[in-house]
Every structure is written in C-alpha cells, then in structure tokens.
Amino acid sequence: MSTTYTIDTATSRANPTPAPMKRLTVPAVRARKGGEPLVMLTAYTVRMAQLLDPHCDILLVGDSLGQVIYGLPSTLPVSLDMMCAHGAAVVRGSYHALVVIDMPFGSYEAAPELAFESAARVMKETGAAGVKMEGGEAMAETVAFLSARGIPVMGHVGLTPQSVNALGGYGARGRTNAEHVRILDDARAIAEAGAFAIVAEGVVEPLAREISAAVSCPVIGIGASADCDGQVLVAEDMLGLFERTPRFVKRYADMATVVSEAAAAYASDVRSRAFPGPEQVYAPK
Template identity: 60%
Template sequence: MSATPERKGRLSPGDIRARKGIEPVVCLTAYTTPMAQLVDAHCDVALVGDSVGMVLHGLPSTLGVTMEMMILHGKAVARGSSRACIVVDMPFGSYEEGPEQAFRNAARLMAETGCQAVKLEGGRHMAETVAFLVARGIPVMGHVGLTPQSVNTLGGYKVQGRSHHEADRILVDAGTLADAGAFAVVLEKLPTVLGRRITQEIAVPTIGIGAGVDCDGQVLVIDDMLGLFSEFRPKFVKRYAELGASAEAGIAAYADEVRARAFPGPEHVFGEGNPE
C-alpha cells in the first residue's frame, strides 16, 4: 500500500485550489460507499461523476442521468468518505437553462448529498452561471475540452483542440471559467501541449483526463483503471488492476462448485443442534 500525506479533516475546494503549482491533485470517481472508502484513503477529490450512468446503470451515454441518480450516489459516497473533497456532477439538463435553474439544482445536490462542490461542463457560455453559483456559496469545478454531455454536438468522443482555432477557443474557455470563480477545471482529451499551455496560463488547478502529465492533477474513472470492464480500453487509461477478469474467474468457480454440489461444504453449514 502506498503512503499518503497525513491530513486532518476534509479537504475543501479552497484546499484544492491552493495546490496549484505545489502538489499534484489526485482524483478518482466513486459511486458507492465501499468504493468511496477505498478512494478516500488515497485521493484528494472523490468525483461522483455522471459517468455512473454508463458504468453502473448501463446507459449508452451520460445524457440519461437524472438528479435523483446523482443524489443517490452522492449520498452513498458521502457515507464512505471523511477526508476527500466530494464533487458531484450536475447532470445534463439541470443547469444549461440559466443561472437560476443551475442554482436551484446545485443547492439541492449540496443539501441532499453533503458534497463540497459541484461540477458542470462548458466553456465561456457557462461563465455567468459559474459566477452566479460561486457568489451564492456553491463552489464549482469546471470542465472543458471533450465534454461528454455535448457528445452529439461534438460528433463523438474524439480529441479536442487539435487545430490552432480549437486550441485557442478551449484556452479561453478554461481561463474564463477560472476568472468566473471556478476553483479547478477538468481538461478532457486534449493534446499534451494544449494541456500544458492551459495549466501554465490559468490561475486555478487543472485536472487532466487524457490531457497530459503537465496538468496540476489527474482524474480517471475508477472502473476503467481497475479493469472492471475488459472490453473498454481508452488510450488515456492505465490499468492498475484487472479486477474484471478476477471477478469473472471467481464467479465461474462458484457456479461450477454449486452445480457439482461441492459448495457449500461442511465448513459452511450449521450442525443439526436442537430446535429452539
């Protein structure tokens, strides 16, 4: 087991912001209480991502995720966490209409889950909303580059910012969110040089996912990095375990023993005894 920095109490969005240029921010997604307990021991941020819709609910994209789903999983993560800063994604359709709609839903997420911040996708067009939320006591993490909730507009899950025009636009997007009060900005699926440039030019930490090693921190979907789904291998994910294969082998062994009446064995059953 790796050593982790000694911490007292829960990290706040302000603590994460203060890491800029000092210490890398470690972030993983979490959706359940047991996984949150594991993440909490080693990570600075536990992100309750709307990727839960695809990872746990079998949805084809994040677009079908609801507020109720995010609240359910946010509560579960809060029960399993005491140190990491919990950030909950705002689902598609819960904030795009305007600042007032965003505030109502973000306030509900925070009140019902106990999270420390929310995350929303989008660039400069979301700056007014970010400023509105921050001014009313809701810390916001931004998200630019590949924004999965806009997958239909973007034309798929492809790398963003390859052209000079796109790169300049994403740089402005990230800077505008930082200026609006976001305490950190996720950079997803960008060329390494662009991830480095944004990290150097904005005043808050960048959290990379497929955006290069120069970002101020990194985030991955925990099911991807633990190898729970062997068929899904995006380029930016490193597999730190192959739990899916181990789980399948265990399930197959159990099924074989049940069919052969080898389980339960004598050590797994109770004696006759006297009825009470």
C-alpha cells in the same frame, strides 16, 4: 489512512468510522495549484468510496455512472435523482477526500437560477463539497452566480461528454488552431468566474500545458498531460473492469478477470455441491 472500519455483526458489512484526519476543503484543493499533483478518481457507491478514499484527494461522482452503473449509451439520460442518490452514498463512504458531484445534462444550462436550484438540491441531499459543470465561456456567468452564493464549482473544458452530439464524437479536442484558442478562452473564462478547479478532458498535450499555465486554479487532466495539476480517471477503467481500455487510461489491475474467475469457481462449487461446506452451515445447538 483516512478511514477505519468496524464490522457490523448483524450484516457482516464493514462500516467506515471517522479517523483523526480532516476532509480536504475547497481552499485546500485550490492551494495545491503548482504543488503536489491532485489525485482524483470517480466513485459511485459506498464501498468503492471506502476503498478509494485513503488514496484520493478528490472523489468525483461522475455522470459517467450512466454508462458504468446503468448501462446507458451516454451520460445524457442521467437524472438529478441518480446523482443525488449516488452522491450521498459516496459522501457516507468517505472521510478524507473532497467529494464533487457532476451536474447532469439539462439541470443547469438554461439559466443561472436553474443551476442554483439544482446545485442547492445536490449539496443539501448529499453533503458534497461542490459540483462540476461542463462548458466554457457560455457557463461563466453561471459559475460566477453559484460561486457568489456559496456553491463551489469545478469546471470542465475540452471534450465535454454532455455535448457529444454537437461535437460529433469523443475524439481529442484542440487539434485545430481555432479550437485550441476557443478551449483556452473557455478555461480562462470559467477560472476568472470563480471555478476552484477545472477538468481538462481529451485535449492535445500542448493545449493542456497551456491551460495549466494560463489559469490560477488547479487543472486536472484526463487524457491531457502529466504537467496538469492533477489527474482523474474512471475507477472502473483504471481497475480493468471493462474489455475496452481508452487510449488515455493505464490499467492498474485486471479486475474483470478476477471477478469472472471467482464467479466461475463459485458456480462450479455450487453445481458439484461442494458449497456450502461444513464451515458455511450452522449446526444445531
């Protein structure tokens, strides 16, 4: 366990306290290439970070919070303010995992200098260890610019949700020879530019294996291949909090049913005046 908890008697909340386990570092993650697979999940809140931290090597504060937390139609409306607020919460709730924060759409693409300004703000305001940026060869200069200035960068190739309008949807990538070659070149370019790890999303399995073999940094798959150097999922998908389960997700729980049934039981108790009972009310001294 990387985190122990103390109970704040004023709020009845469990607060994390450091245990003698050091947080993973970027060099430690990079050194896992070809070794024990890296475990990565998304987290957006303190409490979820507390629960996931003991089991994960990397916690990703993904811009998927746009859909998961805010009910937005895509990741495109997500702001830097949102990413900083949720990123800081996840850092506060974790002590073991390396925390990486997505750079939102529009905060880095225009120029390396803009990317540095945005990434520096993220690092300062959250305490995270690095940032993640979508894009391949077109972003290689920016990856190199940030890496040379002390900001670790995780790349992201294949299905890149911020480019969903250009891609025409969320389908698997790399099915044509031309796209296969382009994505492989993208991965090589950002790896050579200094990315400490790369997420390969929604690519056909042979391409995922080829990417993993072609680059020197760890490749973390999502909808890719078990042969990648690690795996990542949106935690809420893995926990079964949504009705739809994407093809590449394995549900490890059915939390939607648990929450719904608990809420129904609570509602029934309130309406029948069974709650609160003697155990939940205060007697006079």
